[in-house]
Amino acid sequence: MKPVFAKVLEGWDNEVYATRYIDRPYFTTEFHFHKECQLSYILEGEGTRIIGDSVEKFTSDELILLGSNIPHVWHNEEKNLNKRAKQKKHARSVALFFDPDKLIKLLSCFYNTKKLEQVLQTARRGISFHGSAKEQLKTLLFKMADAERSEKLILLLQLLQILCVTKKYQLLAGAGYINTYHARDNERIDKVFKYLFNNFSTEIKLDDVAALANMNKQAFCRFFKARTQKTVVEFINEIRIAQAIKLITAKDAAIKAIAYECGYNSISNFNKFFKLITGKTPSAFKQQV
Structure with a gap:
């Protein structure tokens, strides 16, 4: 977006x-x-x-x-x-x-x-x-x-x-963050962000996301990284883990159930990305909450 x-x-x-x-x-x-x-x-x-x-x-x-x-x-x-x-x-x-x-x-x-x-x-x-x-x-x-x-x-x-x-x-933003957006990108990236916001809990195929921007996969990856300063995969995982944090804080549900609800089919992947982004495992975070 x-x-x-x-x-x-x-x-x-x-x-x-x-x-x-x-x-x-x-x-x-x-x-x-x-x-x-x-x-x-x-x-x-x-x-x-x-x-x-x-x-x-x-x-x-x-x-x-x-x-x-x-x-x-x-x-x-x-x-x-x-x-x-x-x-x-x-x-x-x-x-x-x-x-x-x-x-x-x-x-x-x-x-x-x-x-x-x-x-x-x-x-x-x-x-x-x-x-x-x-x-x-x-x-x-x-x-x-x-x-x-x-x-x-x-x-x-x-x-x-x-x-x-x-x-x-x-x-909030990283120390090295720089606004690199251009007016011509507006409609293209807006479609992408809204799609990711609304579909993060399902399987997201890079080809489908690239098609929204009318680009091939390789060109879109370069475009997205240049604008957001992170890869598409990193961005999707940040959305998913942010949702997971909300769910862990708000309700007493099993970690595995929360992982699937946030779009992870593998509990090991969920644990890996959760710790990478928050510095804690989901279980440790839940215990702290």
Whole structure:
């Protein structure tokens, strides 16, 4: 799924920041990136999240800061929802967007912004917050979304201060991740990602995936590796293991049953890839949970 370049504050030429609520049956955005930094809190929803080269399951109550131009998507398909879920709002979030260049220029008139610039540079890998920092940041984010214009700036400064001092976070994309996507790849890679998201629990044939991109197998493998910085097999296994982690955490099922549910016909392969990606065997992970 090729990320689309998006203009978040388009038409708001004089605006430095903006807040938005999203309240839908499901998240519908394409894999995309934009100049603006984004702080998003998921109120409700679950599915697969891609940030740079990070592929993980997401659930409600996650708070993530994205720096400039890092490709991302929160994906949950409408067809995976039951009738009752479709009737209710299933995907809800609140987000803060800000132009980093305009913000730094504005704040540099009042204080040294070096620390903030370092934080925003780090955020180009995606940052997931936890603990007390997450609670403080999401409280300020909600207040900003509901505040009058004059109060928003004060809340923004408080929020930025927490970003500059907290150590309670986890980086998501790899240290060497670089956005190498091109606009011409959009439709082609979008089809591929959605196919993998929706079929990871079944046998996936490389020829079928390559056909979606109108390429032969060899050309597609080179194309996919150049864009995602990982092989198709690595990408599929990350989706499957992310689902396995969710299932192990959520229900008391046998490891073998979870392996088959996530698309593995061999328990030994499941154990191998689970340990490769998480650093633990499935049994050790389950015991820890």
